[in-house]
Amino acid sequence: MAYQAARTFRDEMVLSHPPQQQHERLCGVYKRSGGKQTYWVAQTLKYDGKYVRKFFNVAPLGEEQALALASENRFPTASAVTSVGSVCIRN
Numbered sequence: 001m002a003y004q005a006a007r008t009f010r011d012e013m014v015l016s017h018p019p020q021q022q023h024e025r026l027c028g029v030y031k032r033s034g035g036k037q038t039y040w041v042a043q044t045l046k047y048d049g050k051y052v053r054k055f056f057n058v059a060p061l062g063e064e065q066a067l068a069l070a071s072e073n074r075f076p077t078a079s080a081v082t083s084v085g086s087v088c089i090r091n
Contacts, residue, residue: 014075028074029067040070
């Protein structure tokens with residue numbers, strides 16, 4: 001019972017405090033280019049240590065829309081993130 005209450009509290013905190021941008025880059029979003037394709041990628045680390053990634057192709061969507069979709073899809077569910085204290089640091 002306490003465990004479920006703690007998870008509910010954590011999920012509410014994560015949803016009410018979205019990650020901040022660092023150095024004009026978004027935590028959980030990166031650009032990937034290979035061959036003829038360029039993608040914006042949304043990435044989430046799950047509790048089991050595995051990453052969930054969604055790819056947004058720049059060619060059909062355009063640069064701005066692909067980035068916007070990747071940004072919106074960084075955290076598909078609150079339970080997918082590792083903790084409220086996750087920090088993104090970019091050099």
